[in-house]
Amino acid sequence: EPEVTQTPSHQVTQMGQEVILRCVPISNHLYFYWYRQILGQKVEFLVSFYNNEISEKSEIFDDQFSVERPDGSNFTLKIRSTKLEDSAMYFCASRLGRANYGYTFGSGTRLTVV
């Protein structure tokens, strides 16, 4: 069964450093998402991406965050200057088309900011 692949599985970075989280969505999917889950809290929507542009973003997704789909395969989330509160599990998801097709999630990247 097709999978969404996320790398790395765990990343430790120093506060103020830039990080790039990588995702390879399912190849024929059209909608792409990033979510995050701070330890002990609910999964939160960050951003959706369709047709090579951001379609929706949450209040969390401020100027420190950016997304890119540079080569039609990878889908990346960049955090420009990490803060301690960015420590979380970050999930990438993709969807083929209409919402009733369902969403496929990756296994996540655990980001630890020290």
Added chain:
Amino acid sequence: AQSVTQLGSHVSVSEGALVLLRCNYSSSVPPYLFWYVQYPNQGLQLLLKYTSAATLVKGINGFEAEFKKSETSFHLTKPSAHMSDAAEYFCAVTEANAGGTSYGKLTFGQGTILTVHP
């Protein structure tokens, strides 16, 4: 705006007992509803989904859920718990707009950790 409430952050059952995980949603438009399961150190796996067809939805691993519009609920059940069902379960909602072309962000509940005792 859409929201999801999962009643009970922890549910504990004995092996073989009924599993009932509660989910109530709020949505201003017809919803699509999902249950996901997360095993330790793993991603989110889709258990089942309601997308405006049958109100009783069957999923993987013997789970099912019933969409009740009048109660704005989508509770997850399994007749007989197995040790392997121990995990965290998330209910999620997205809006199904008339054209079915919603960008479709998912809004998640807080999660319910299911513990199964031998």
